Structure formats: C-alpha cells, structure tokens
Amino acid sequence: MNGVVTQRHMGPFLPEITAHSNKQRRSTQYSRMKQKKGSLQTGSLSDSQILSKTEIALFRSSRKQNICVEMLQEGYHRSFSELFGLLSSDQDRRIAAEPGSAVRLQTPLDEQWDKLETMRLHLCQAEQAERIGSWSVVCEQRLVLGQYFSAPEDLWLSFHFYHSCVDRKQGGCSRPATEARACMAELYLQQGELEQARQQAEQCIKQAEDGGWIDSAGRPLRLLARQALWRIYSRLADASLDAKDYNEALKLLHKGYSTAAESEDKQIEGEASYRLGLTYQNAGHHDTAKQFFNTCIQIYGTLQDEDKLGRSYMDMAKSLESEGNIDETVQCLNKLADISRNNGLQNNLVDAYLYLGNIYYTMGQYERACEYFLQGYEVACDLEDVALLQKAQVLVASARAHSLIRKYSADVVSATPTAVRRLLAWKETRGRQEISTDSTDNTAAVWY
CATH class of the missing domain: 1.25.40 (Serine Threonine Protein Phosphatase 5, Tetratricopeptide repeat)
Structure with missing residues (x-):
C-alpha cells in the first residue's frame, strides 16, 4: 500500500507557476468572458457558462488592478510592493510637474498595460530567483x-x-x-x-x-x-x-x-590624440601638438579616414606656421589639397587653397597668392556656398590690388620711357574696361 501511495504522489502537488502559463490562463479567461458576454446578450447562457467571481473581477476591474491582485494571489508580495511604489512615484511626478509640461502630457503609467505586464513578469521572475539565492538571475531580470x-x-x-x-x-x-x-x-x-x-x-x-x-x-x-x-x-x-x-x-x-x-578602438584613440594636439596648440605648445597630430595622421591613414586625415594635416600646418616652418607648412597643405582633390572633399580643398594663398600673401608673393585664391574661388563656385564664395572674392581682389599697386609704384619711381608709356596706356583704358574675377585679363593686364 505504501508503494501505491508513493506512486500517486510522484508529481508536484501544485502546478508550476510560469509566465507562459499565466499569460495563457489570462488569455483563456478573457476569451471565455467574451463568449459568456455574447451568450448573456442572446439569452442562451448554459449552466457551464456561468461566470465565476474571479472572472467577473477580471472583467469589471482595470488591468492594473488585475495585475496587482494576481501578483498577490501568486505570493509575489515584494514585486507587488515595488510595482505599487513605482505607480505612486509616477503619480507624484505628474502632480509636481508644471501644467502643459512633457510629464503631464504623458500617458499615466497605470494606463500603459504593456509596461505593467512587462514589469509584473520580470519582477516576479526576479523574486522567484531571489527565493532560491540565484542572484545573477535576479540582476539579469532587472537589467532587462x-x-x-x-x-x-x-x-x-x-x-x-x-x-x-x-x-x-x-x-x-x-x-x-x-x-x-x-x-x-x-x-x-x-x-x-x-x-x-x-x-x-x-x-x-x-x-x-x-x-x-x-x-x-x-x-x-x-x-x-x-x-x-x-x-x-x-x-x-x-x-x-x-x-x-x-x-x-x-x-x-x-x-x-x-x-x-x-x-x-582606433577611431576613439585618433579622436583622443587629436583633442590633445588641438589643446596643446591652443596653449601655445606647438612642438607637443605636432607629436599628437602625427599620431592622428598615422591612425587615420591606416583607417583610410580621409576627412579626419585632412583635418589633421590642416592643424599640423597651423602649428608648423606658428613655429615659422613655412616650407613644411606648404608641404603639409599640398598634401591636404591632394587628399581632398582625390576624394572629392571640396570644402577641405577650398580651405587648403585659401590657406596656401594666405601664406604667399603674407610673404608678399601676391601673384602666387592670387593663383591659389582663384583656385579656391572656382571650387567655392562649384559648392554654391555663398559665404565661402564671398570670402574667396575678397581675397582674390586684395591679392590683385596689392600686385597692381606694387607694379604701379615701381613704374612711378623708375619713370623710364617704357614705364611712363605703361602708365599712360593704363590711364587711357582703365575707365573703359570691366573688371573680371574669372580671368586675369583686366584693367591691369598691361602689367602681366
């Protein structure tokens, strides 16, 4: 007889509580209630379709109430307390918020059934894991x-x-x-x-x-x-x-x-190196800045990130110029121009041309400066960037003006017959010729 009793009690005394069975049970209950509601309306309700108190509560109560009651009935009292506390916190946040604020305009948490159900599921699973000391699972559920x-x-x-x-x-x-x-x-x-x-x-x-x-x-x-x-x-x-x-x-x-x-992560390492180089440059420590810009150039060259590679060459050129290394500055800018031209980086190409023009302008080589300014102007036209276009126009005009003034002054000082003839020819034609920014053929063409 003992063997018979043992055999009858091999299975669990109570069914295992799982999220799947809970969801399936609630879905079945709701579907049953809908069927019974239709039967009530048609007057065809049978004895097997009589609603239980639990089903009536599910039908009449809000989903928030049903979720909370279910958690208590299944013994998850800590999860219920935490969920109830969060709902109270949400209500307090809404009361404290200014009228018309984003918090006030949000749907109350207790009306968002999907969020309530998600919290119920994972909080109960965390509490179940806590009962058996499975702390990693507890943290996993809360991480989710x-x-x-x-x-x-x-x-x-x-x-x-x-x-x-x-x-x-x-x-x-x-x-x-x-x-x-x-x-x-x-x-x-x-x-x-x-x-x-x-x-x-x-x-x-x-x-x-x-x-x-x-x-x-x-x-x-x-x-x-x-x-x-x-x-x-x-x-x-x-x-x-x-x-x-x-x-x-x-x-x-x-x-x-x-x-x-x-x-x-080489991208992050390159950005960190660039920021250090830029900060040293702003602090006036150009030699140290160049070391970090060199690191950037190596990293971005390996990554084939031409845009950031060009940016590094540009800032390297600034430090070289600050130290008076003009030849190296020009070499650096020519590399920037080549990279930009080959990779279609038009904005970087304009910057390179205008920077090169400024270097020659500073050295008094106005004709060479004008060549680079004109190249920058042409690229700016392709970009249709009005601000950049206007900047290039001003630089072209300034370089040409200085070039003309230098030649005009030299002819006035020399006063040779040839120089006087050039001055007279310019005086006779300057009022009848139009200035063109697209060509070197202008009022000062007699000096080119």
Missing part, C-alpha cells in the same frame, strides 16, 4: 527592465531598475550588474551628470576586468566602459577649456587618451 525602459520619458524607470541591480549586496558584482553599470554610465553621460558617469564607468572597468565579462551582444564590457570613460573625460575637459584652464584640460585629456588607447 532597465534596458526595456529606453524611451526618454521612461528614463526614471530605467535608472530605478539599473540601480536596483548594481546596488545589491548579493549579485552586485555579477555579469548583469556590471553591464548595468556600463548602461548607467552612458545614461548619466547623456544627462550631463559627469561625475556620476565617471564613477559608474570606472567601477564597471574594475568589475569587468576581474570577471572577464561580456555584454548581452558578446562585446567585452571592459572595452565598452573604456569607450564611455573616454567620452566622459572629454566632456569634463570641455568645461576647463571654456574657462581657458589648459592645465586642467590637458590633465583630463591625458587620462582620456590613456583610456582610449586601452579601448582597442
């Missing part, structure tokens, strides 16, 4: 919720679930919690809370290195955290640069550069 609430109006919920994941004593150093820290660092960075972002990124790097964790997409978390930390240091340096505090800015950018170099 933090990532689910990614819309701007739901960031407060995202922060709540991320914090409930990383601030736990048990599981706070697990893989999901480490990934949650990386996500929080990005969110704090977006919100401009840079110190909070830095703390989360640094802690994420430490935990990721100790555990060798990867994120849900298979990317090493230590690298993702380093990429975020570089952006954080860069933003922190912006405030120092605005205040012209170059020493503090350089200190932060050097930390960012070290972090970027360890991120195994």
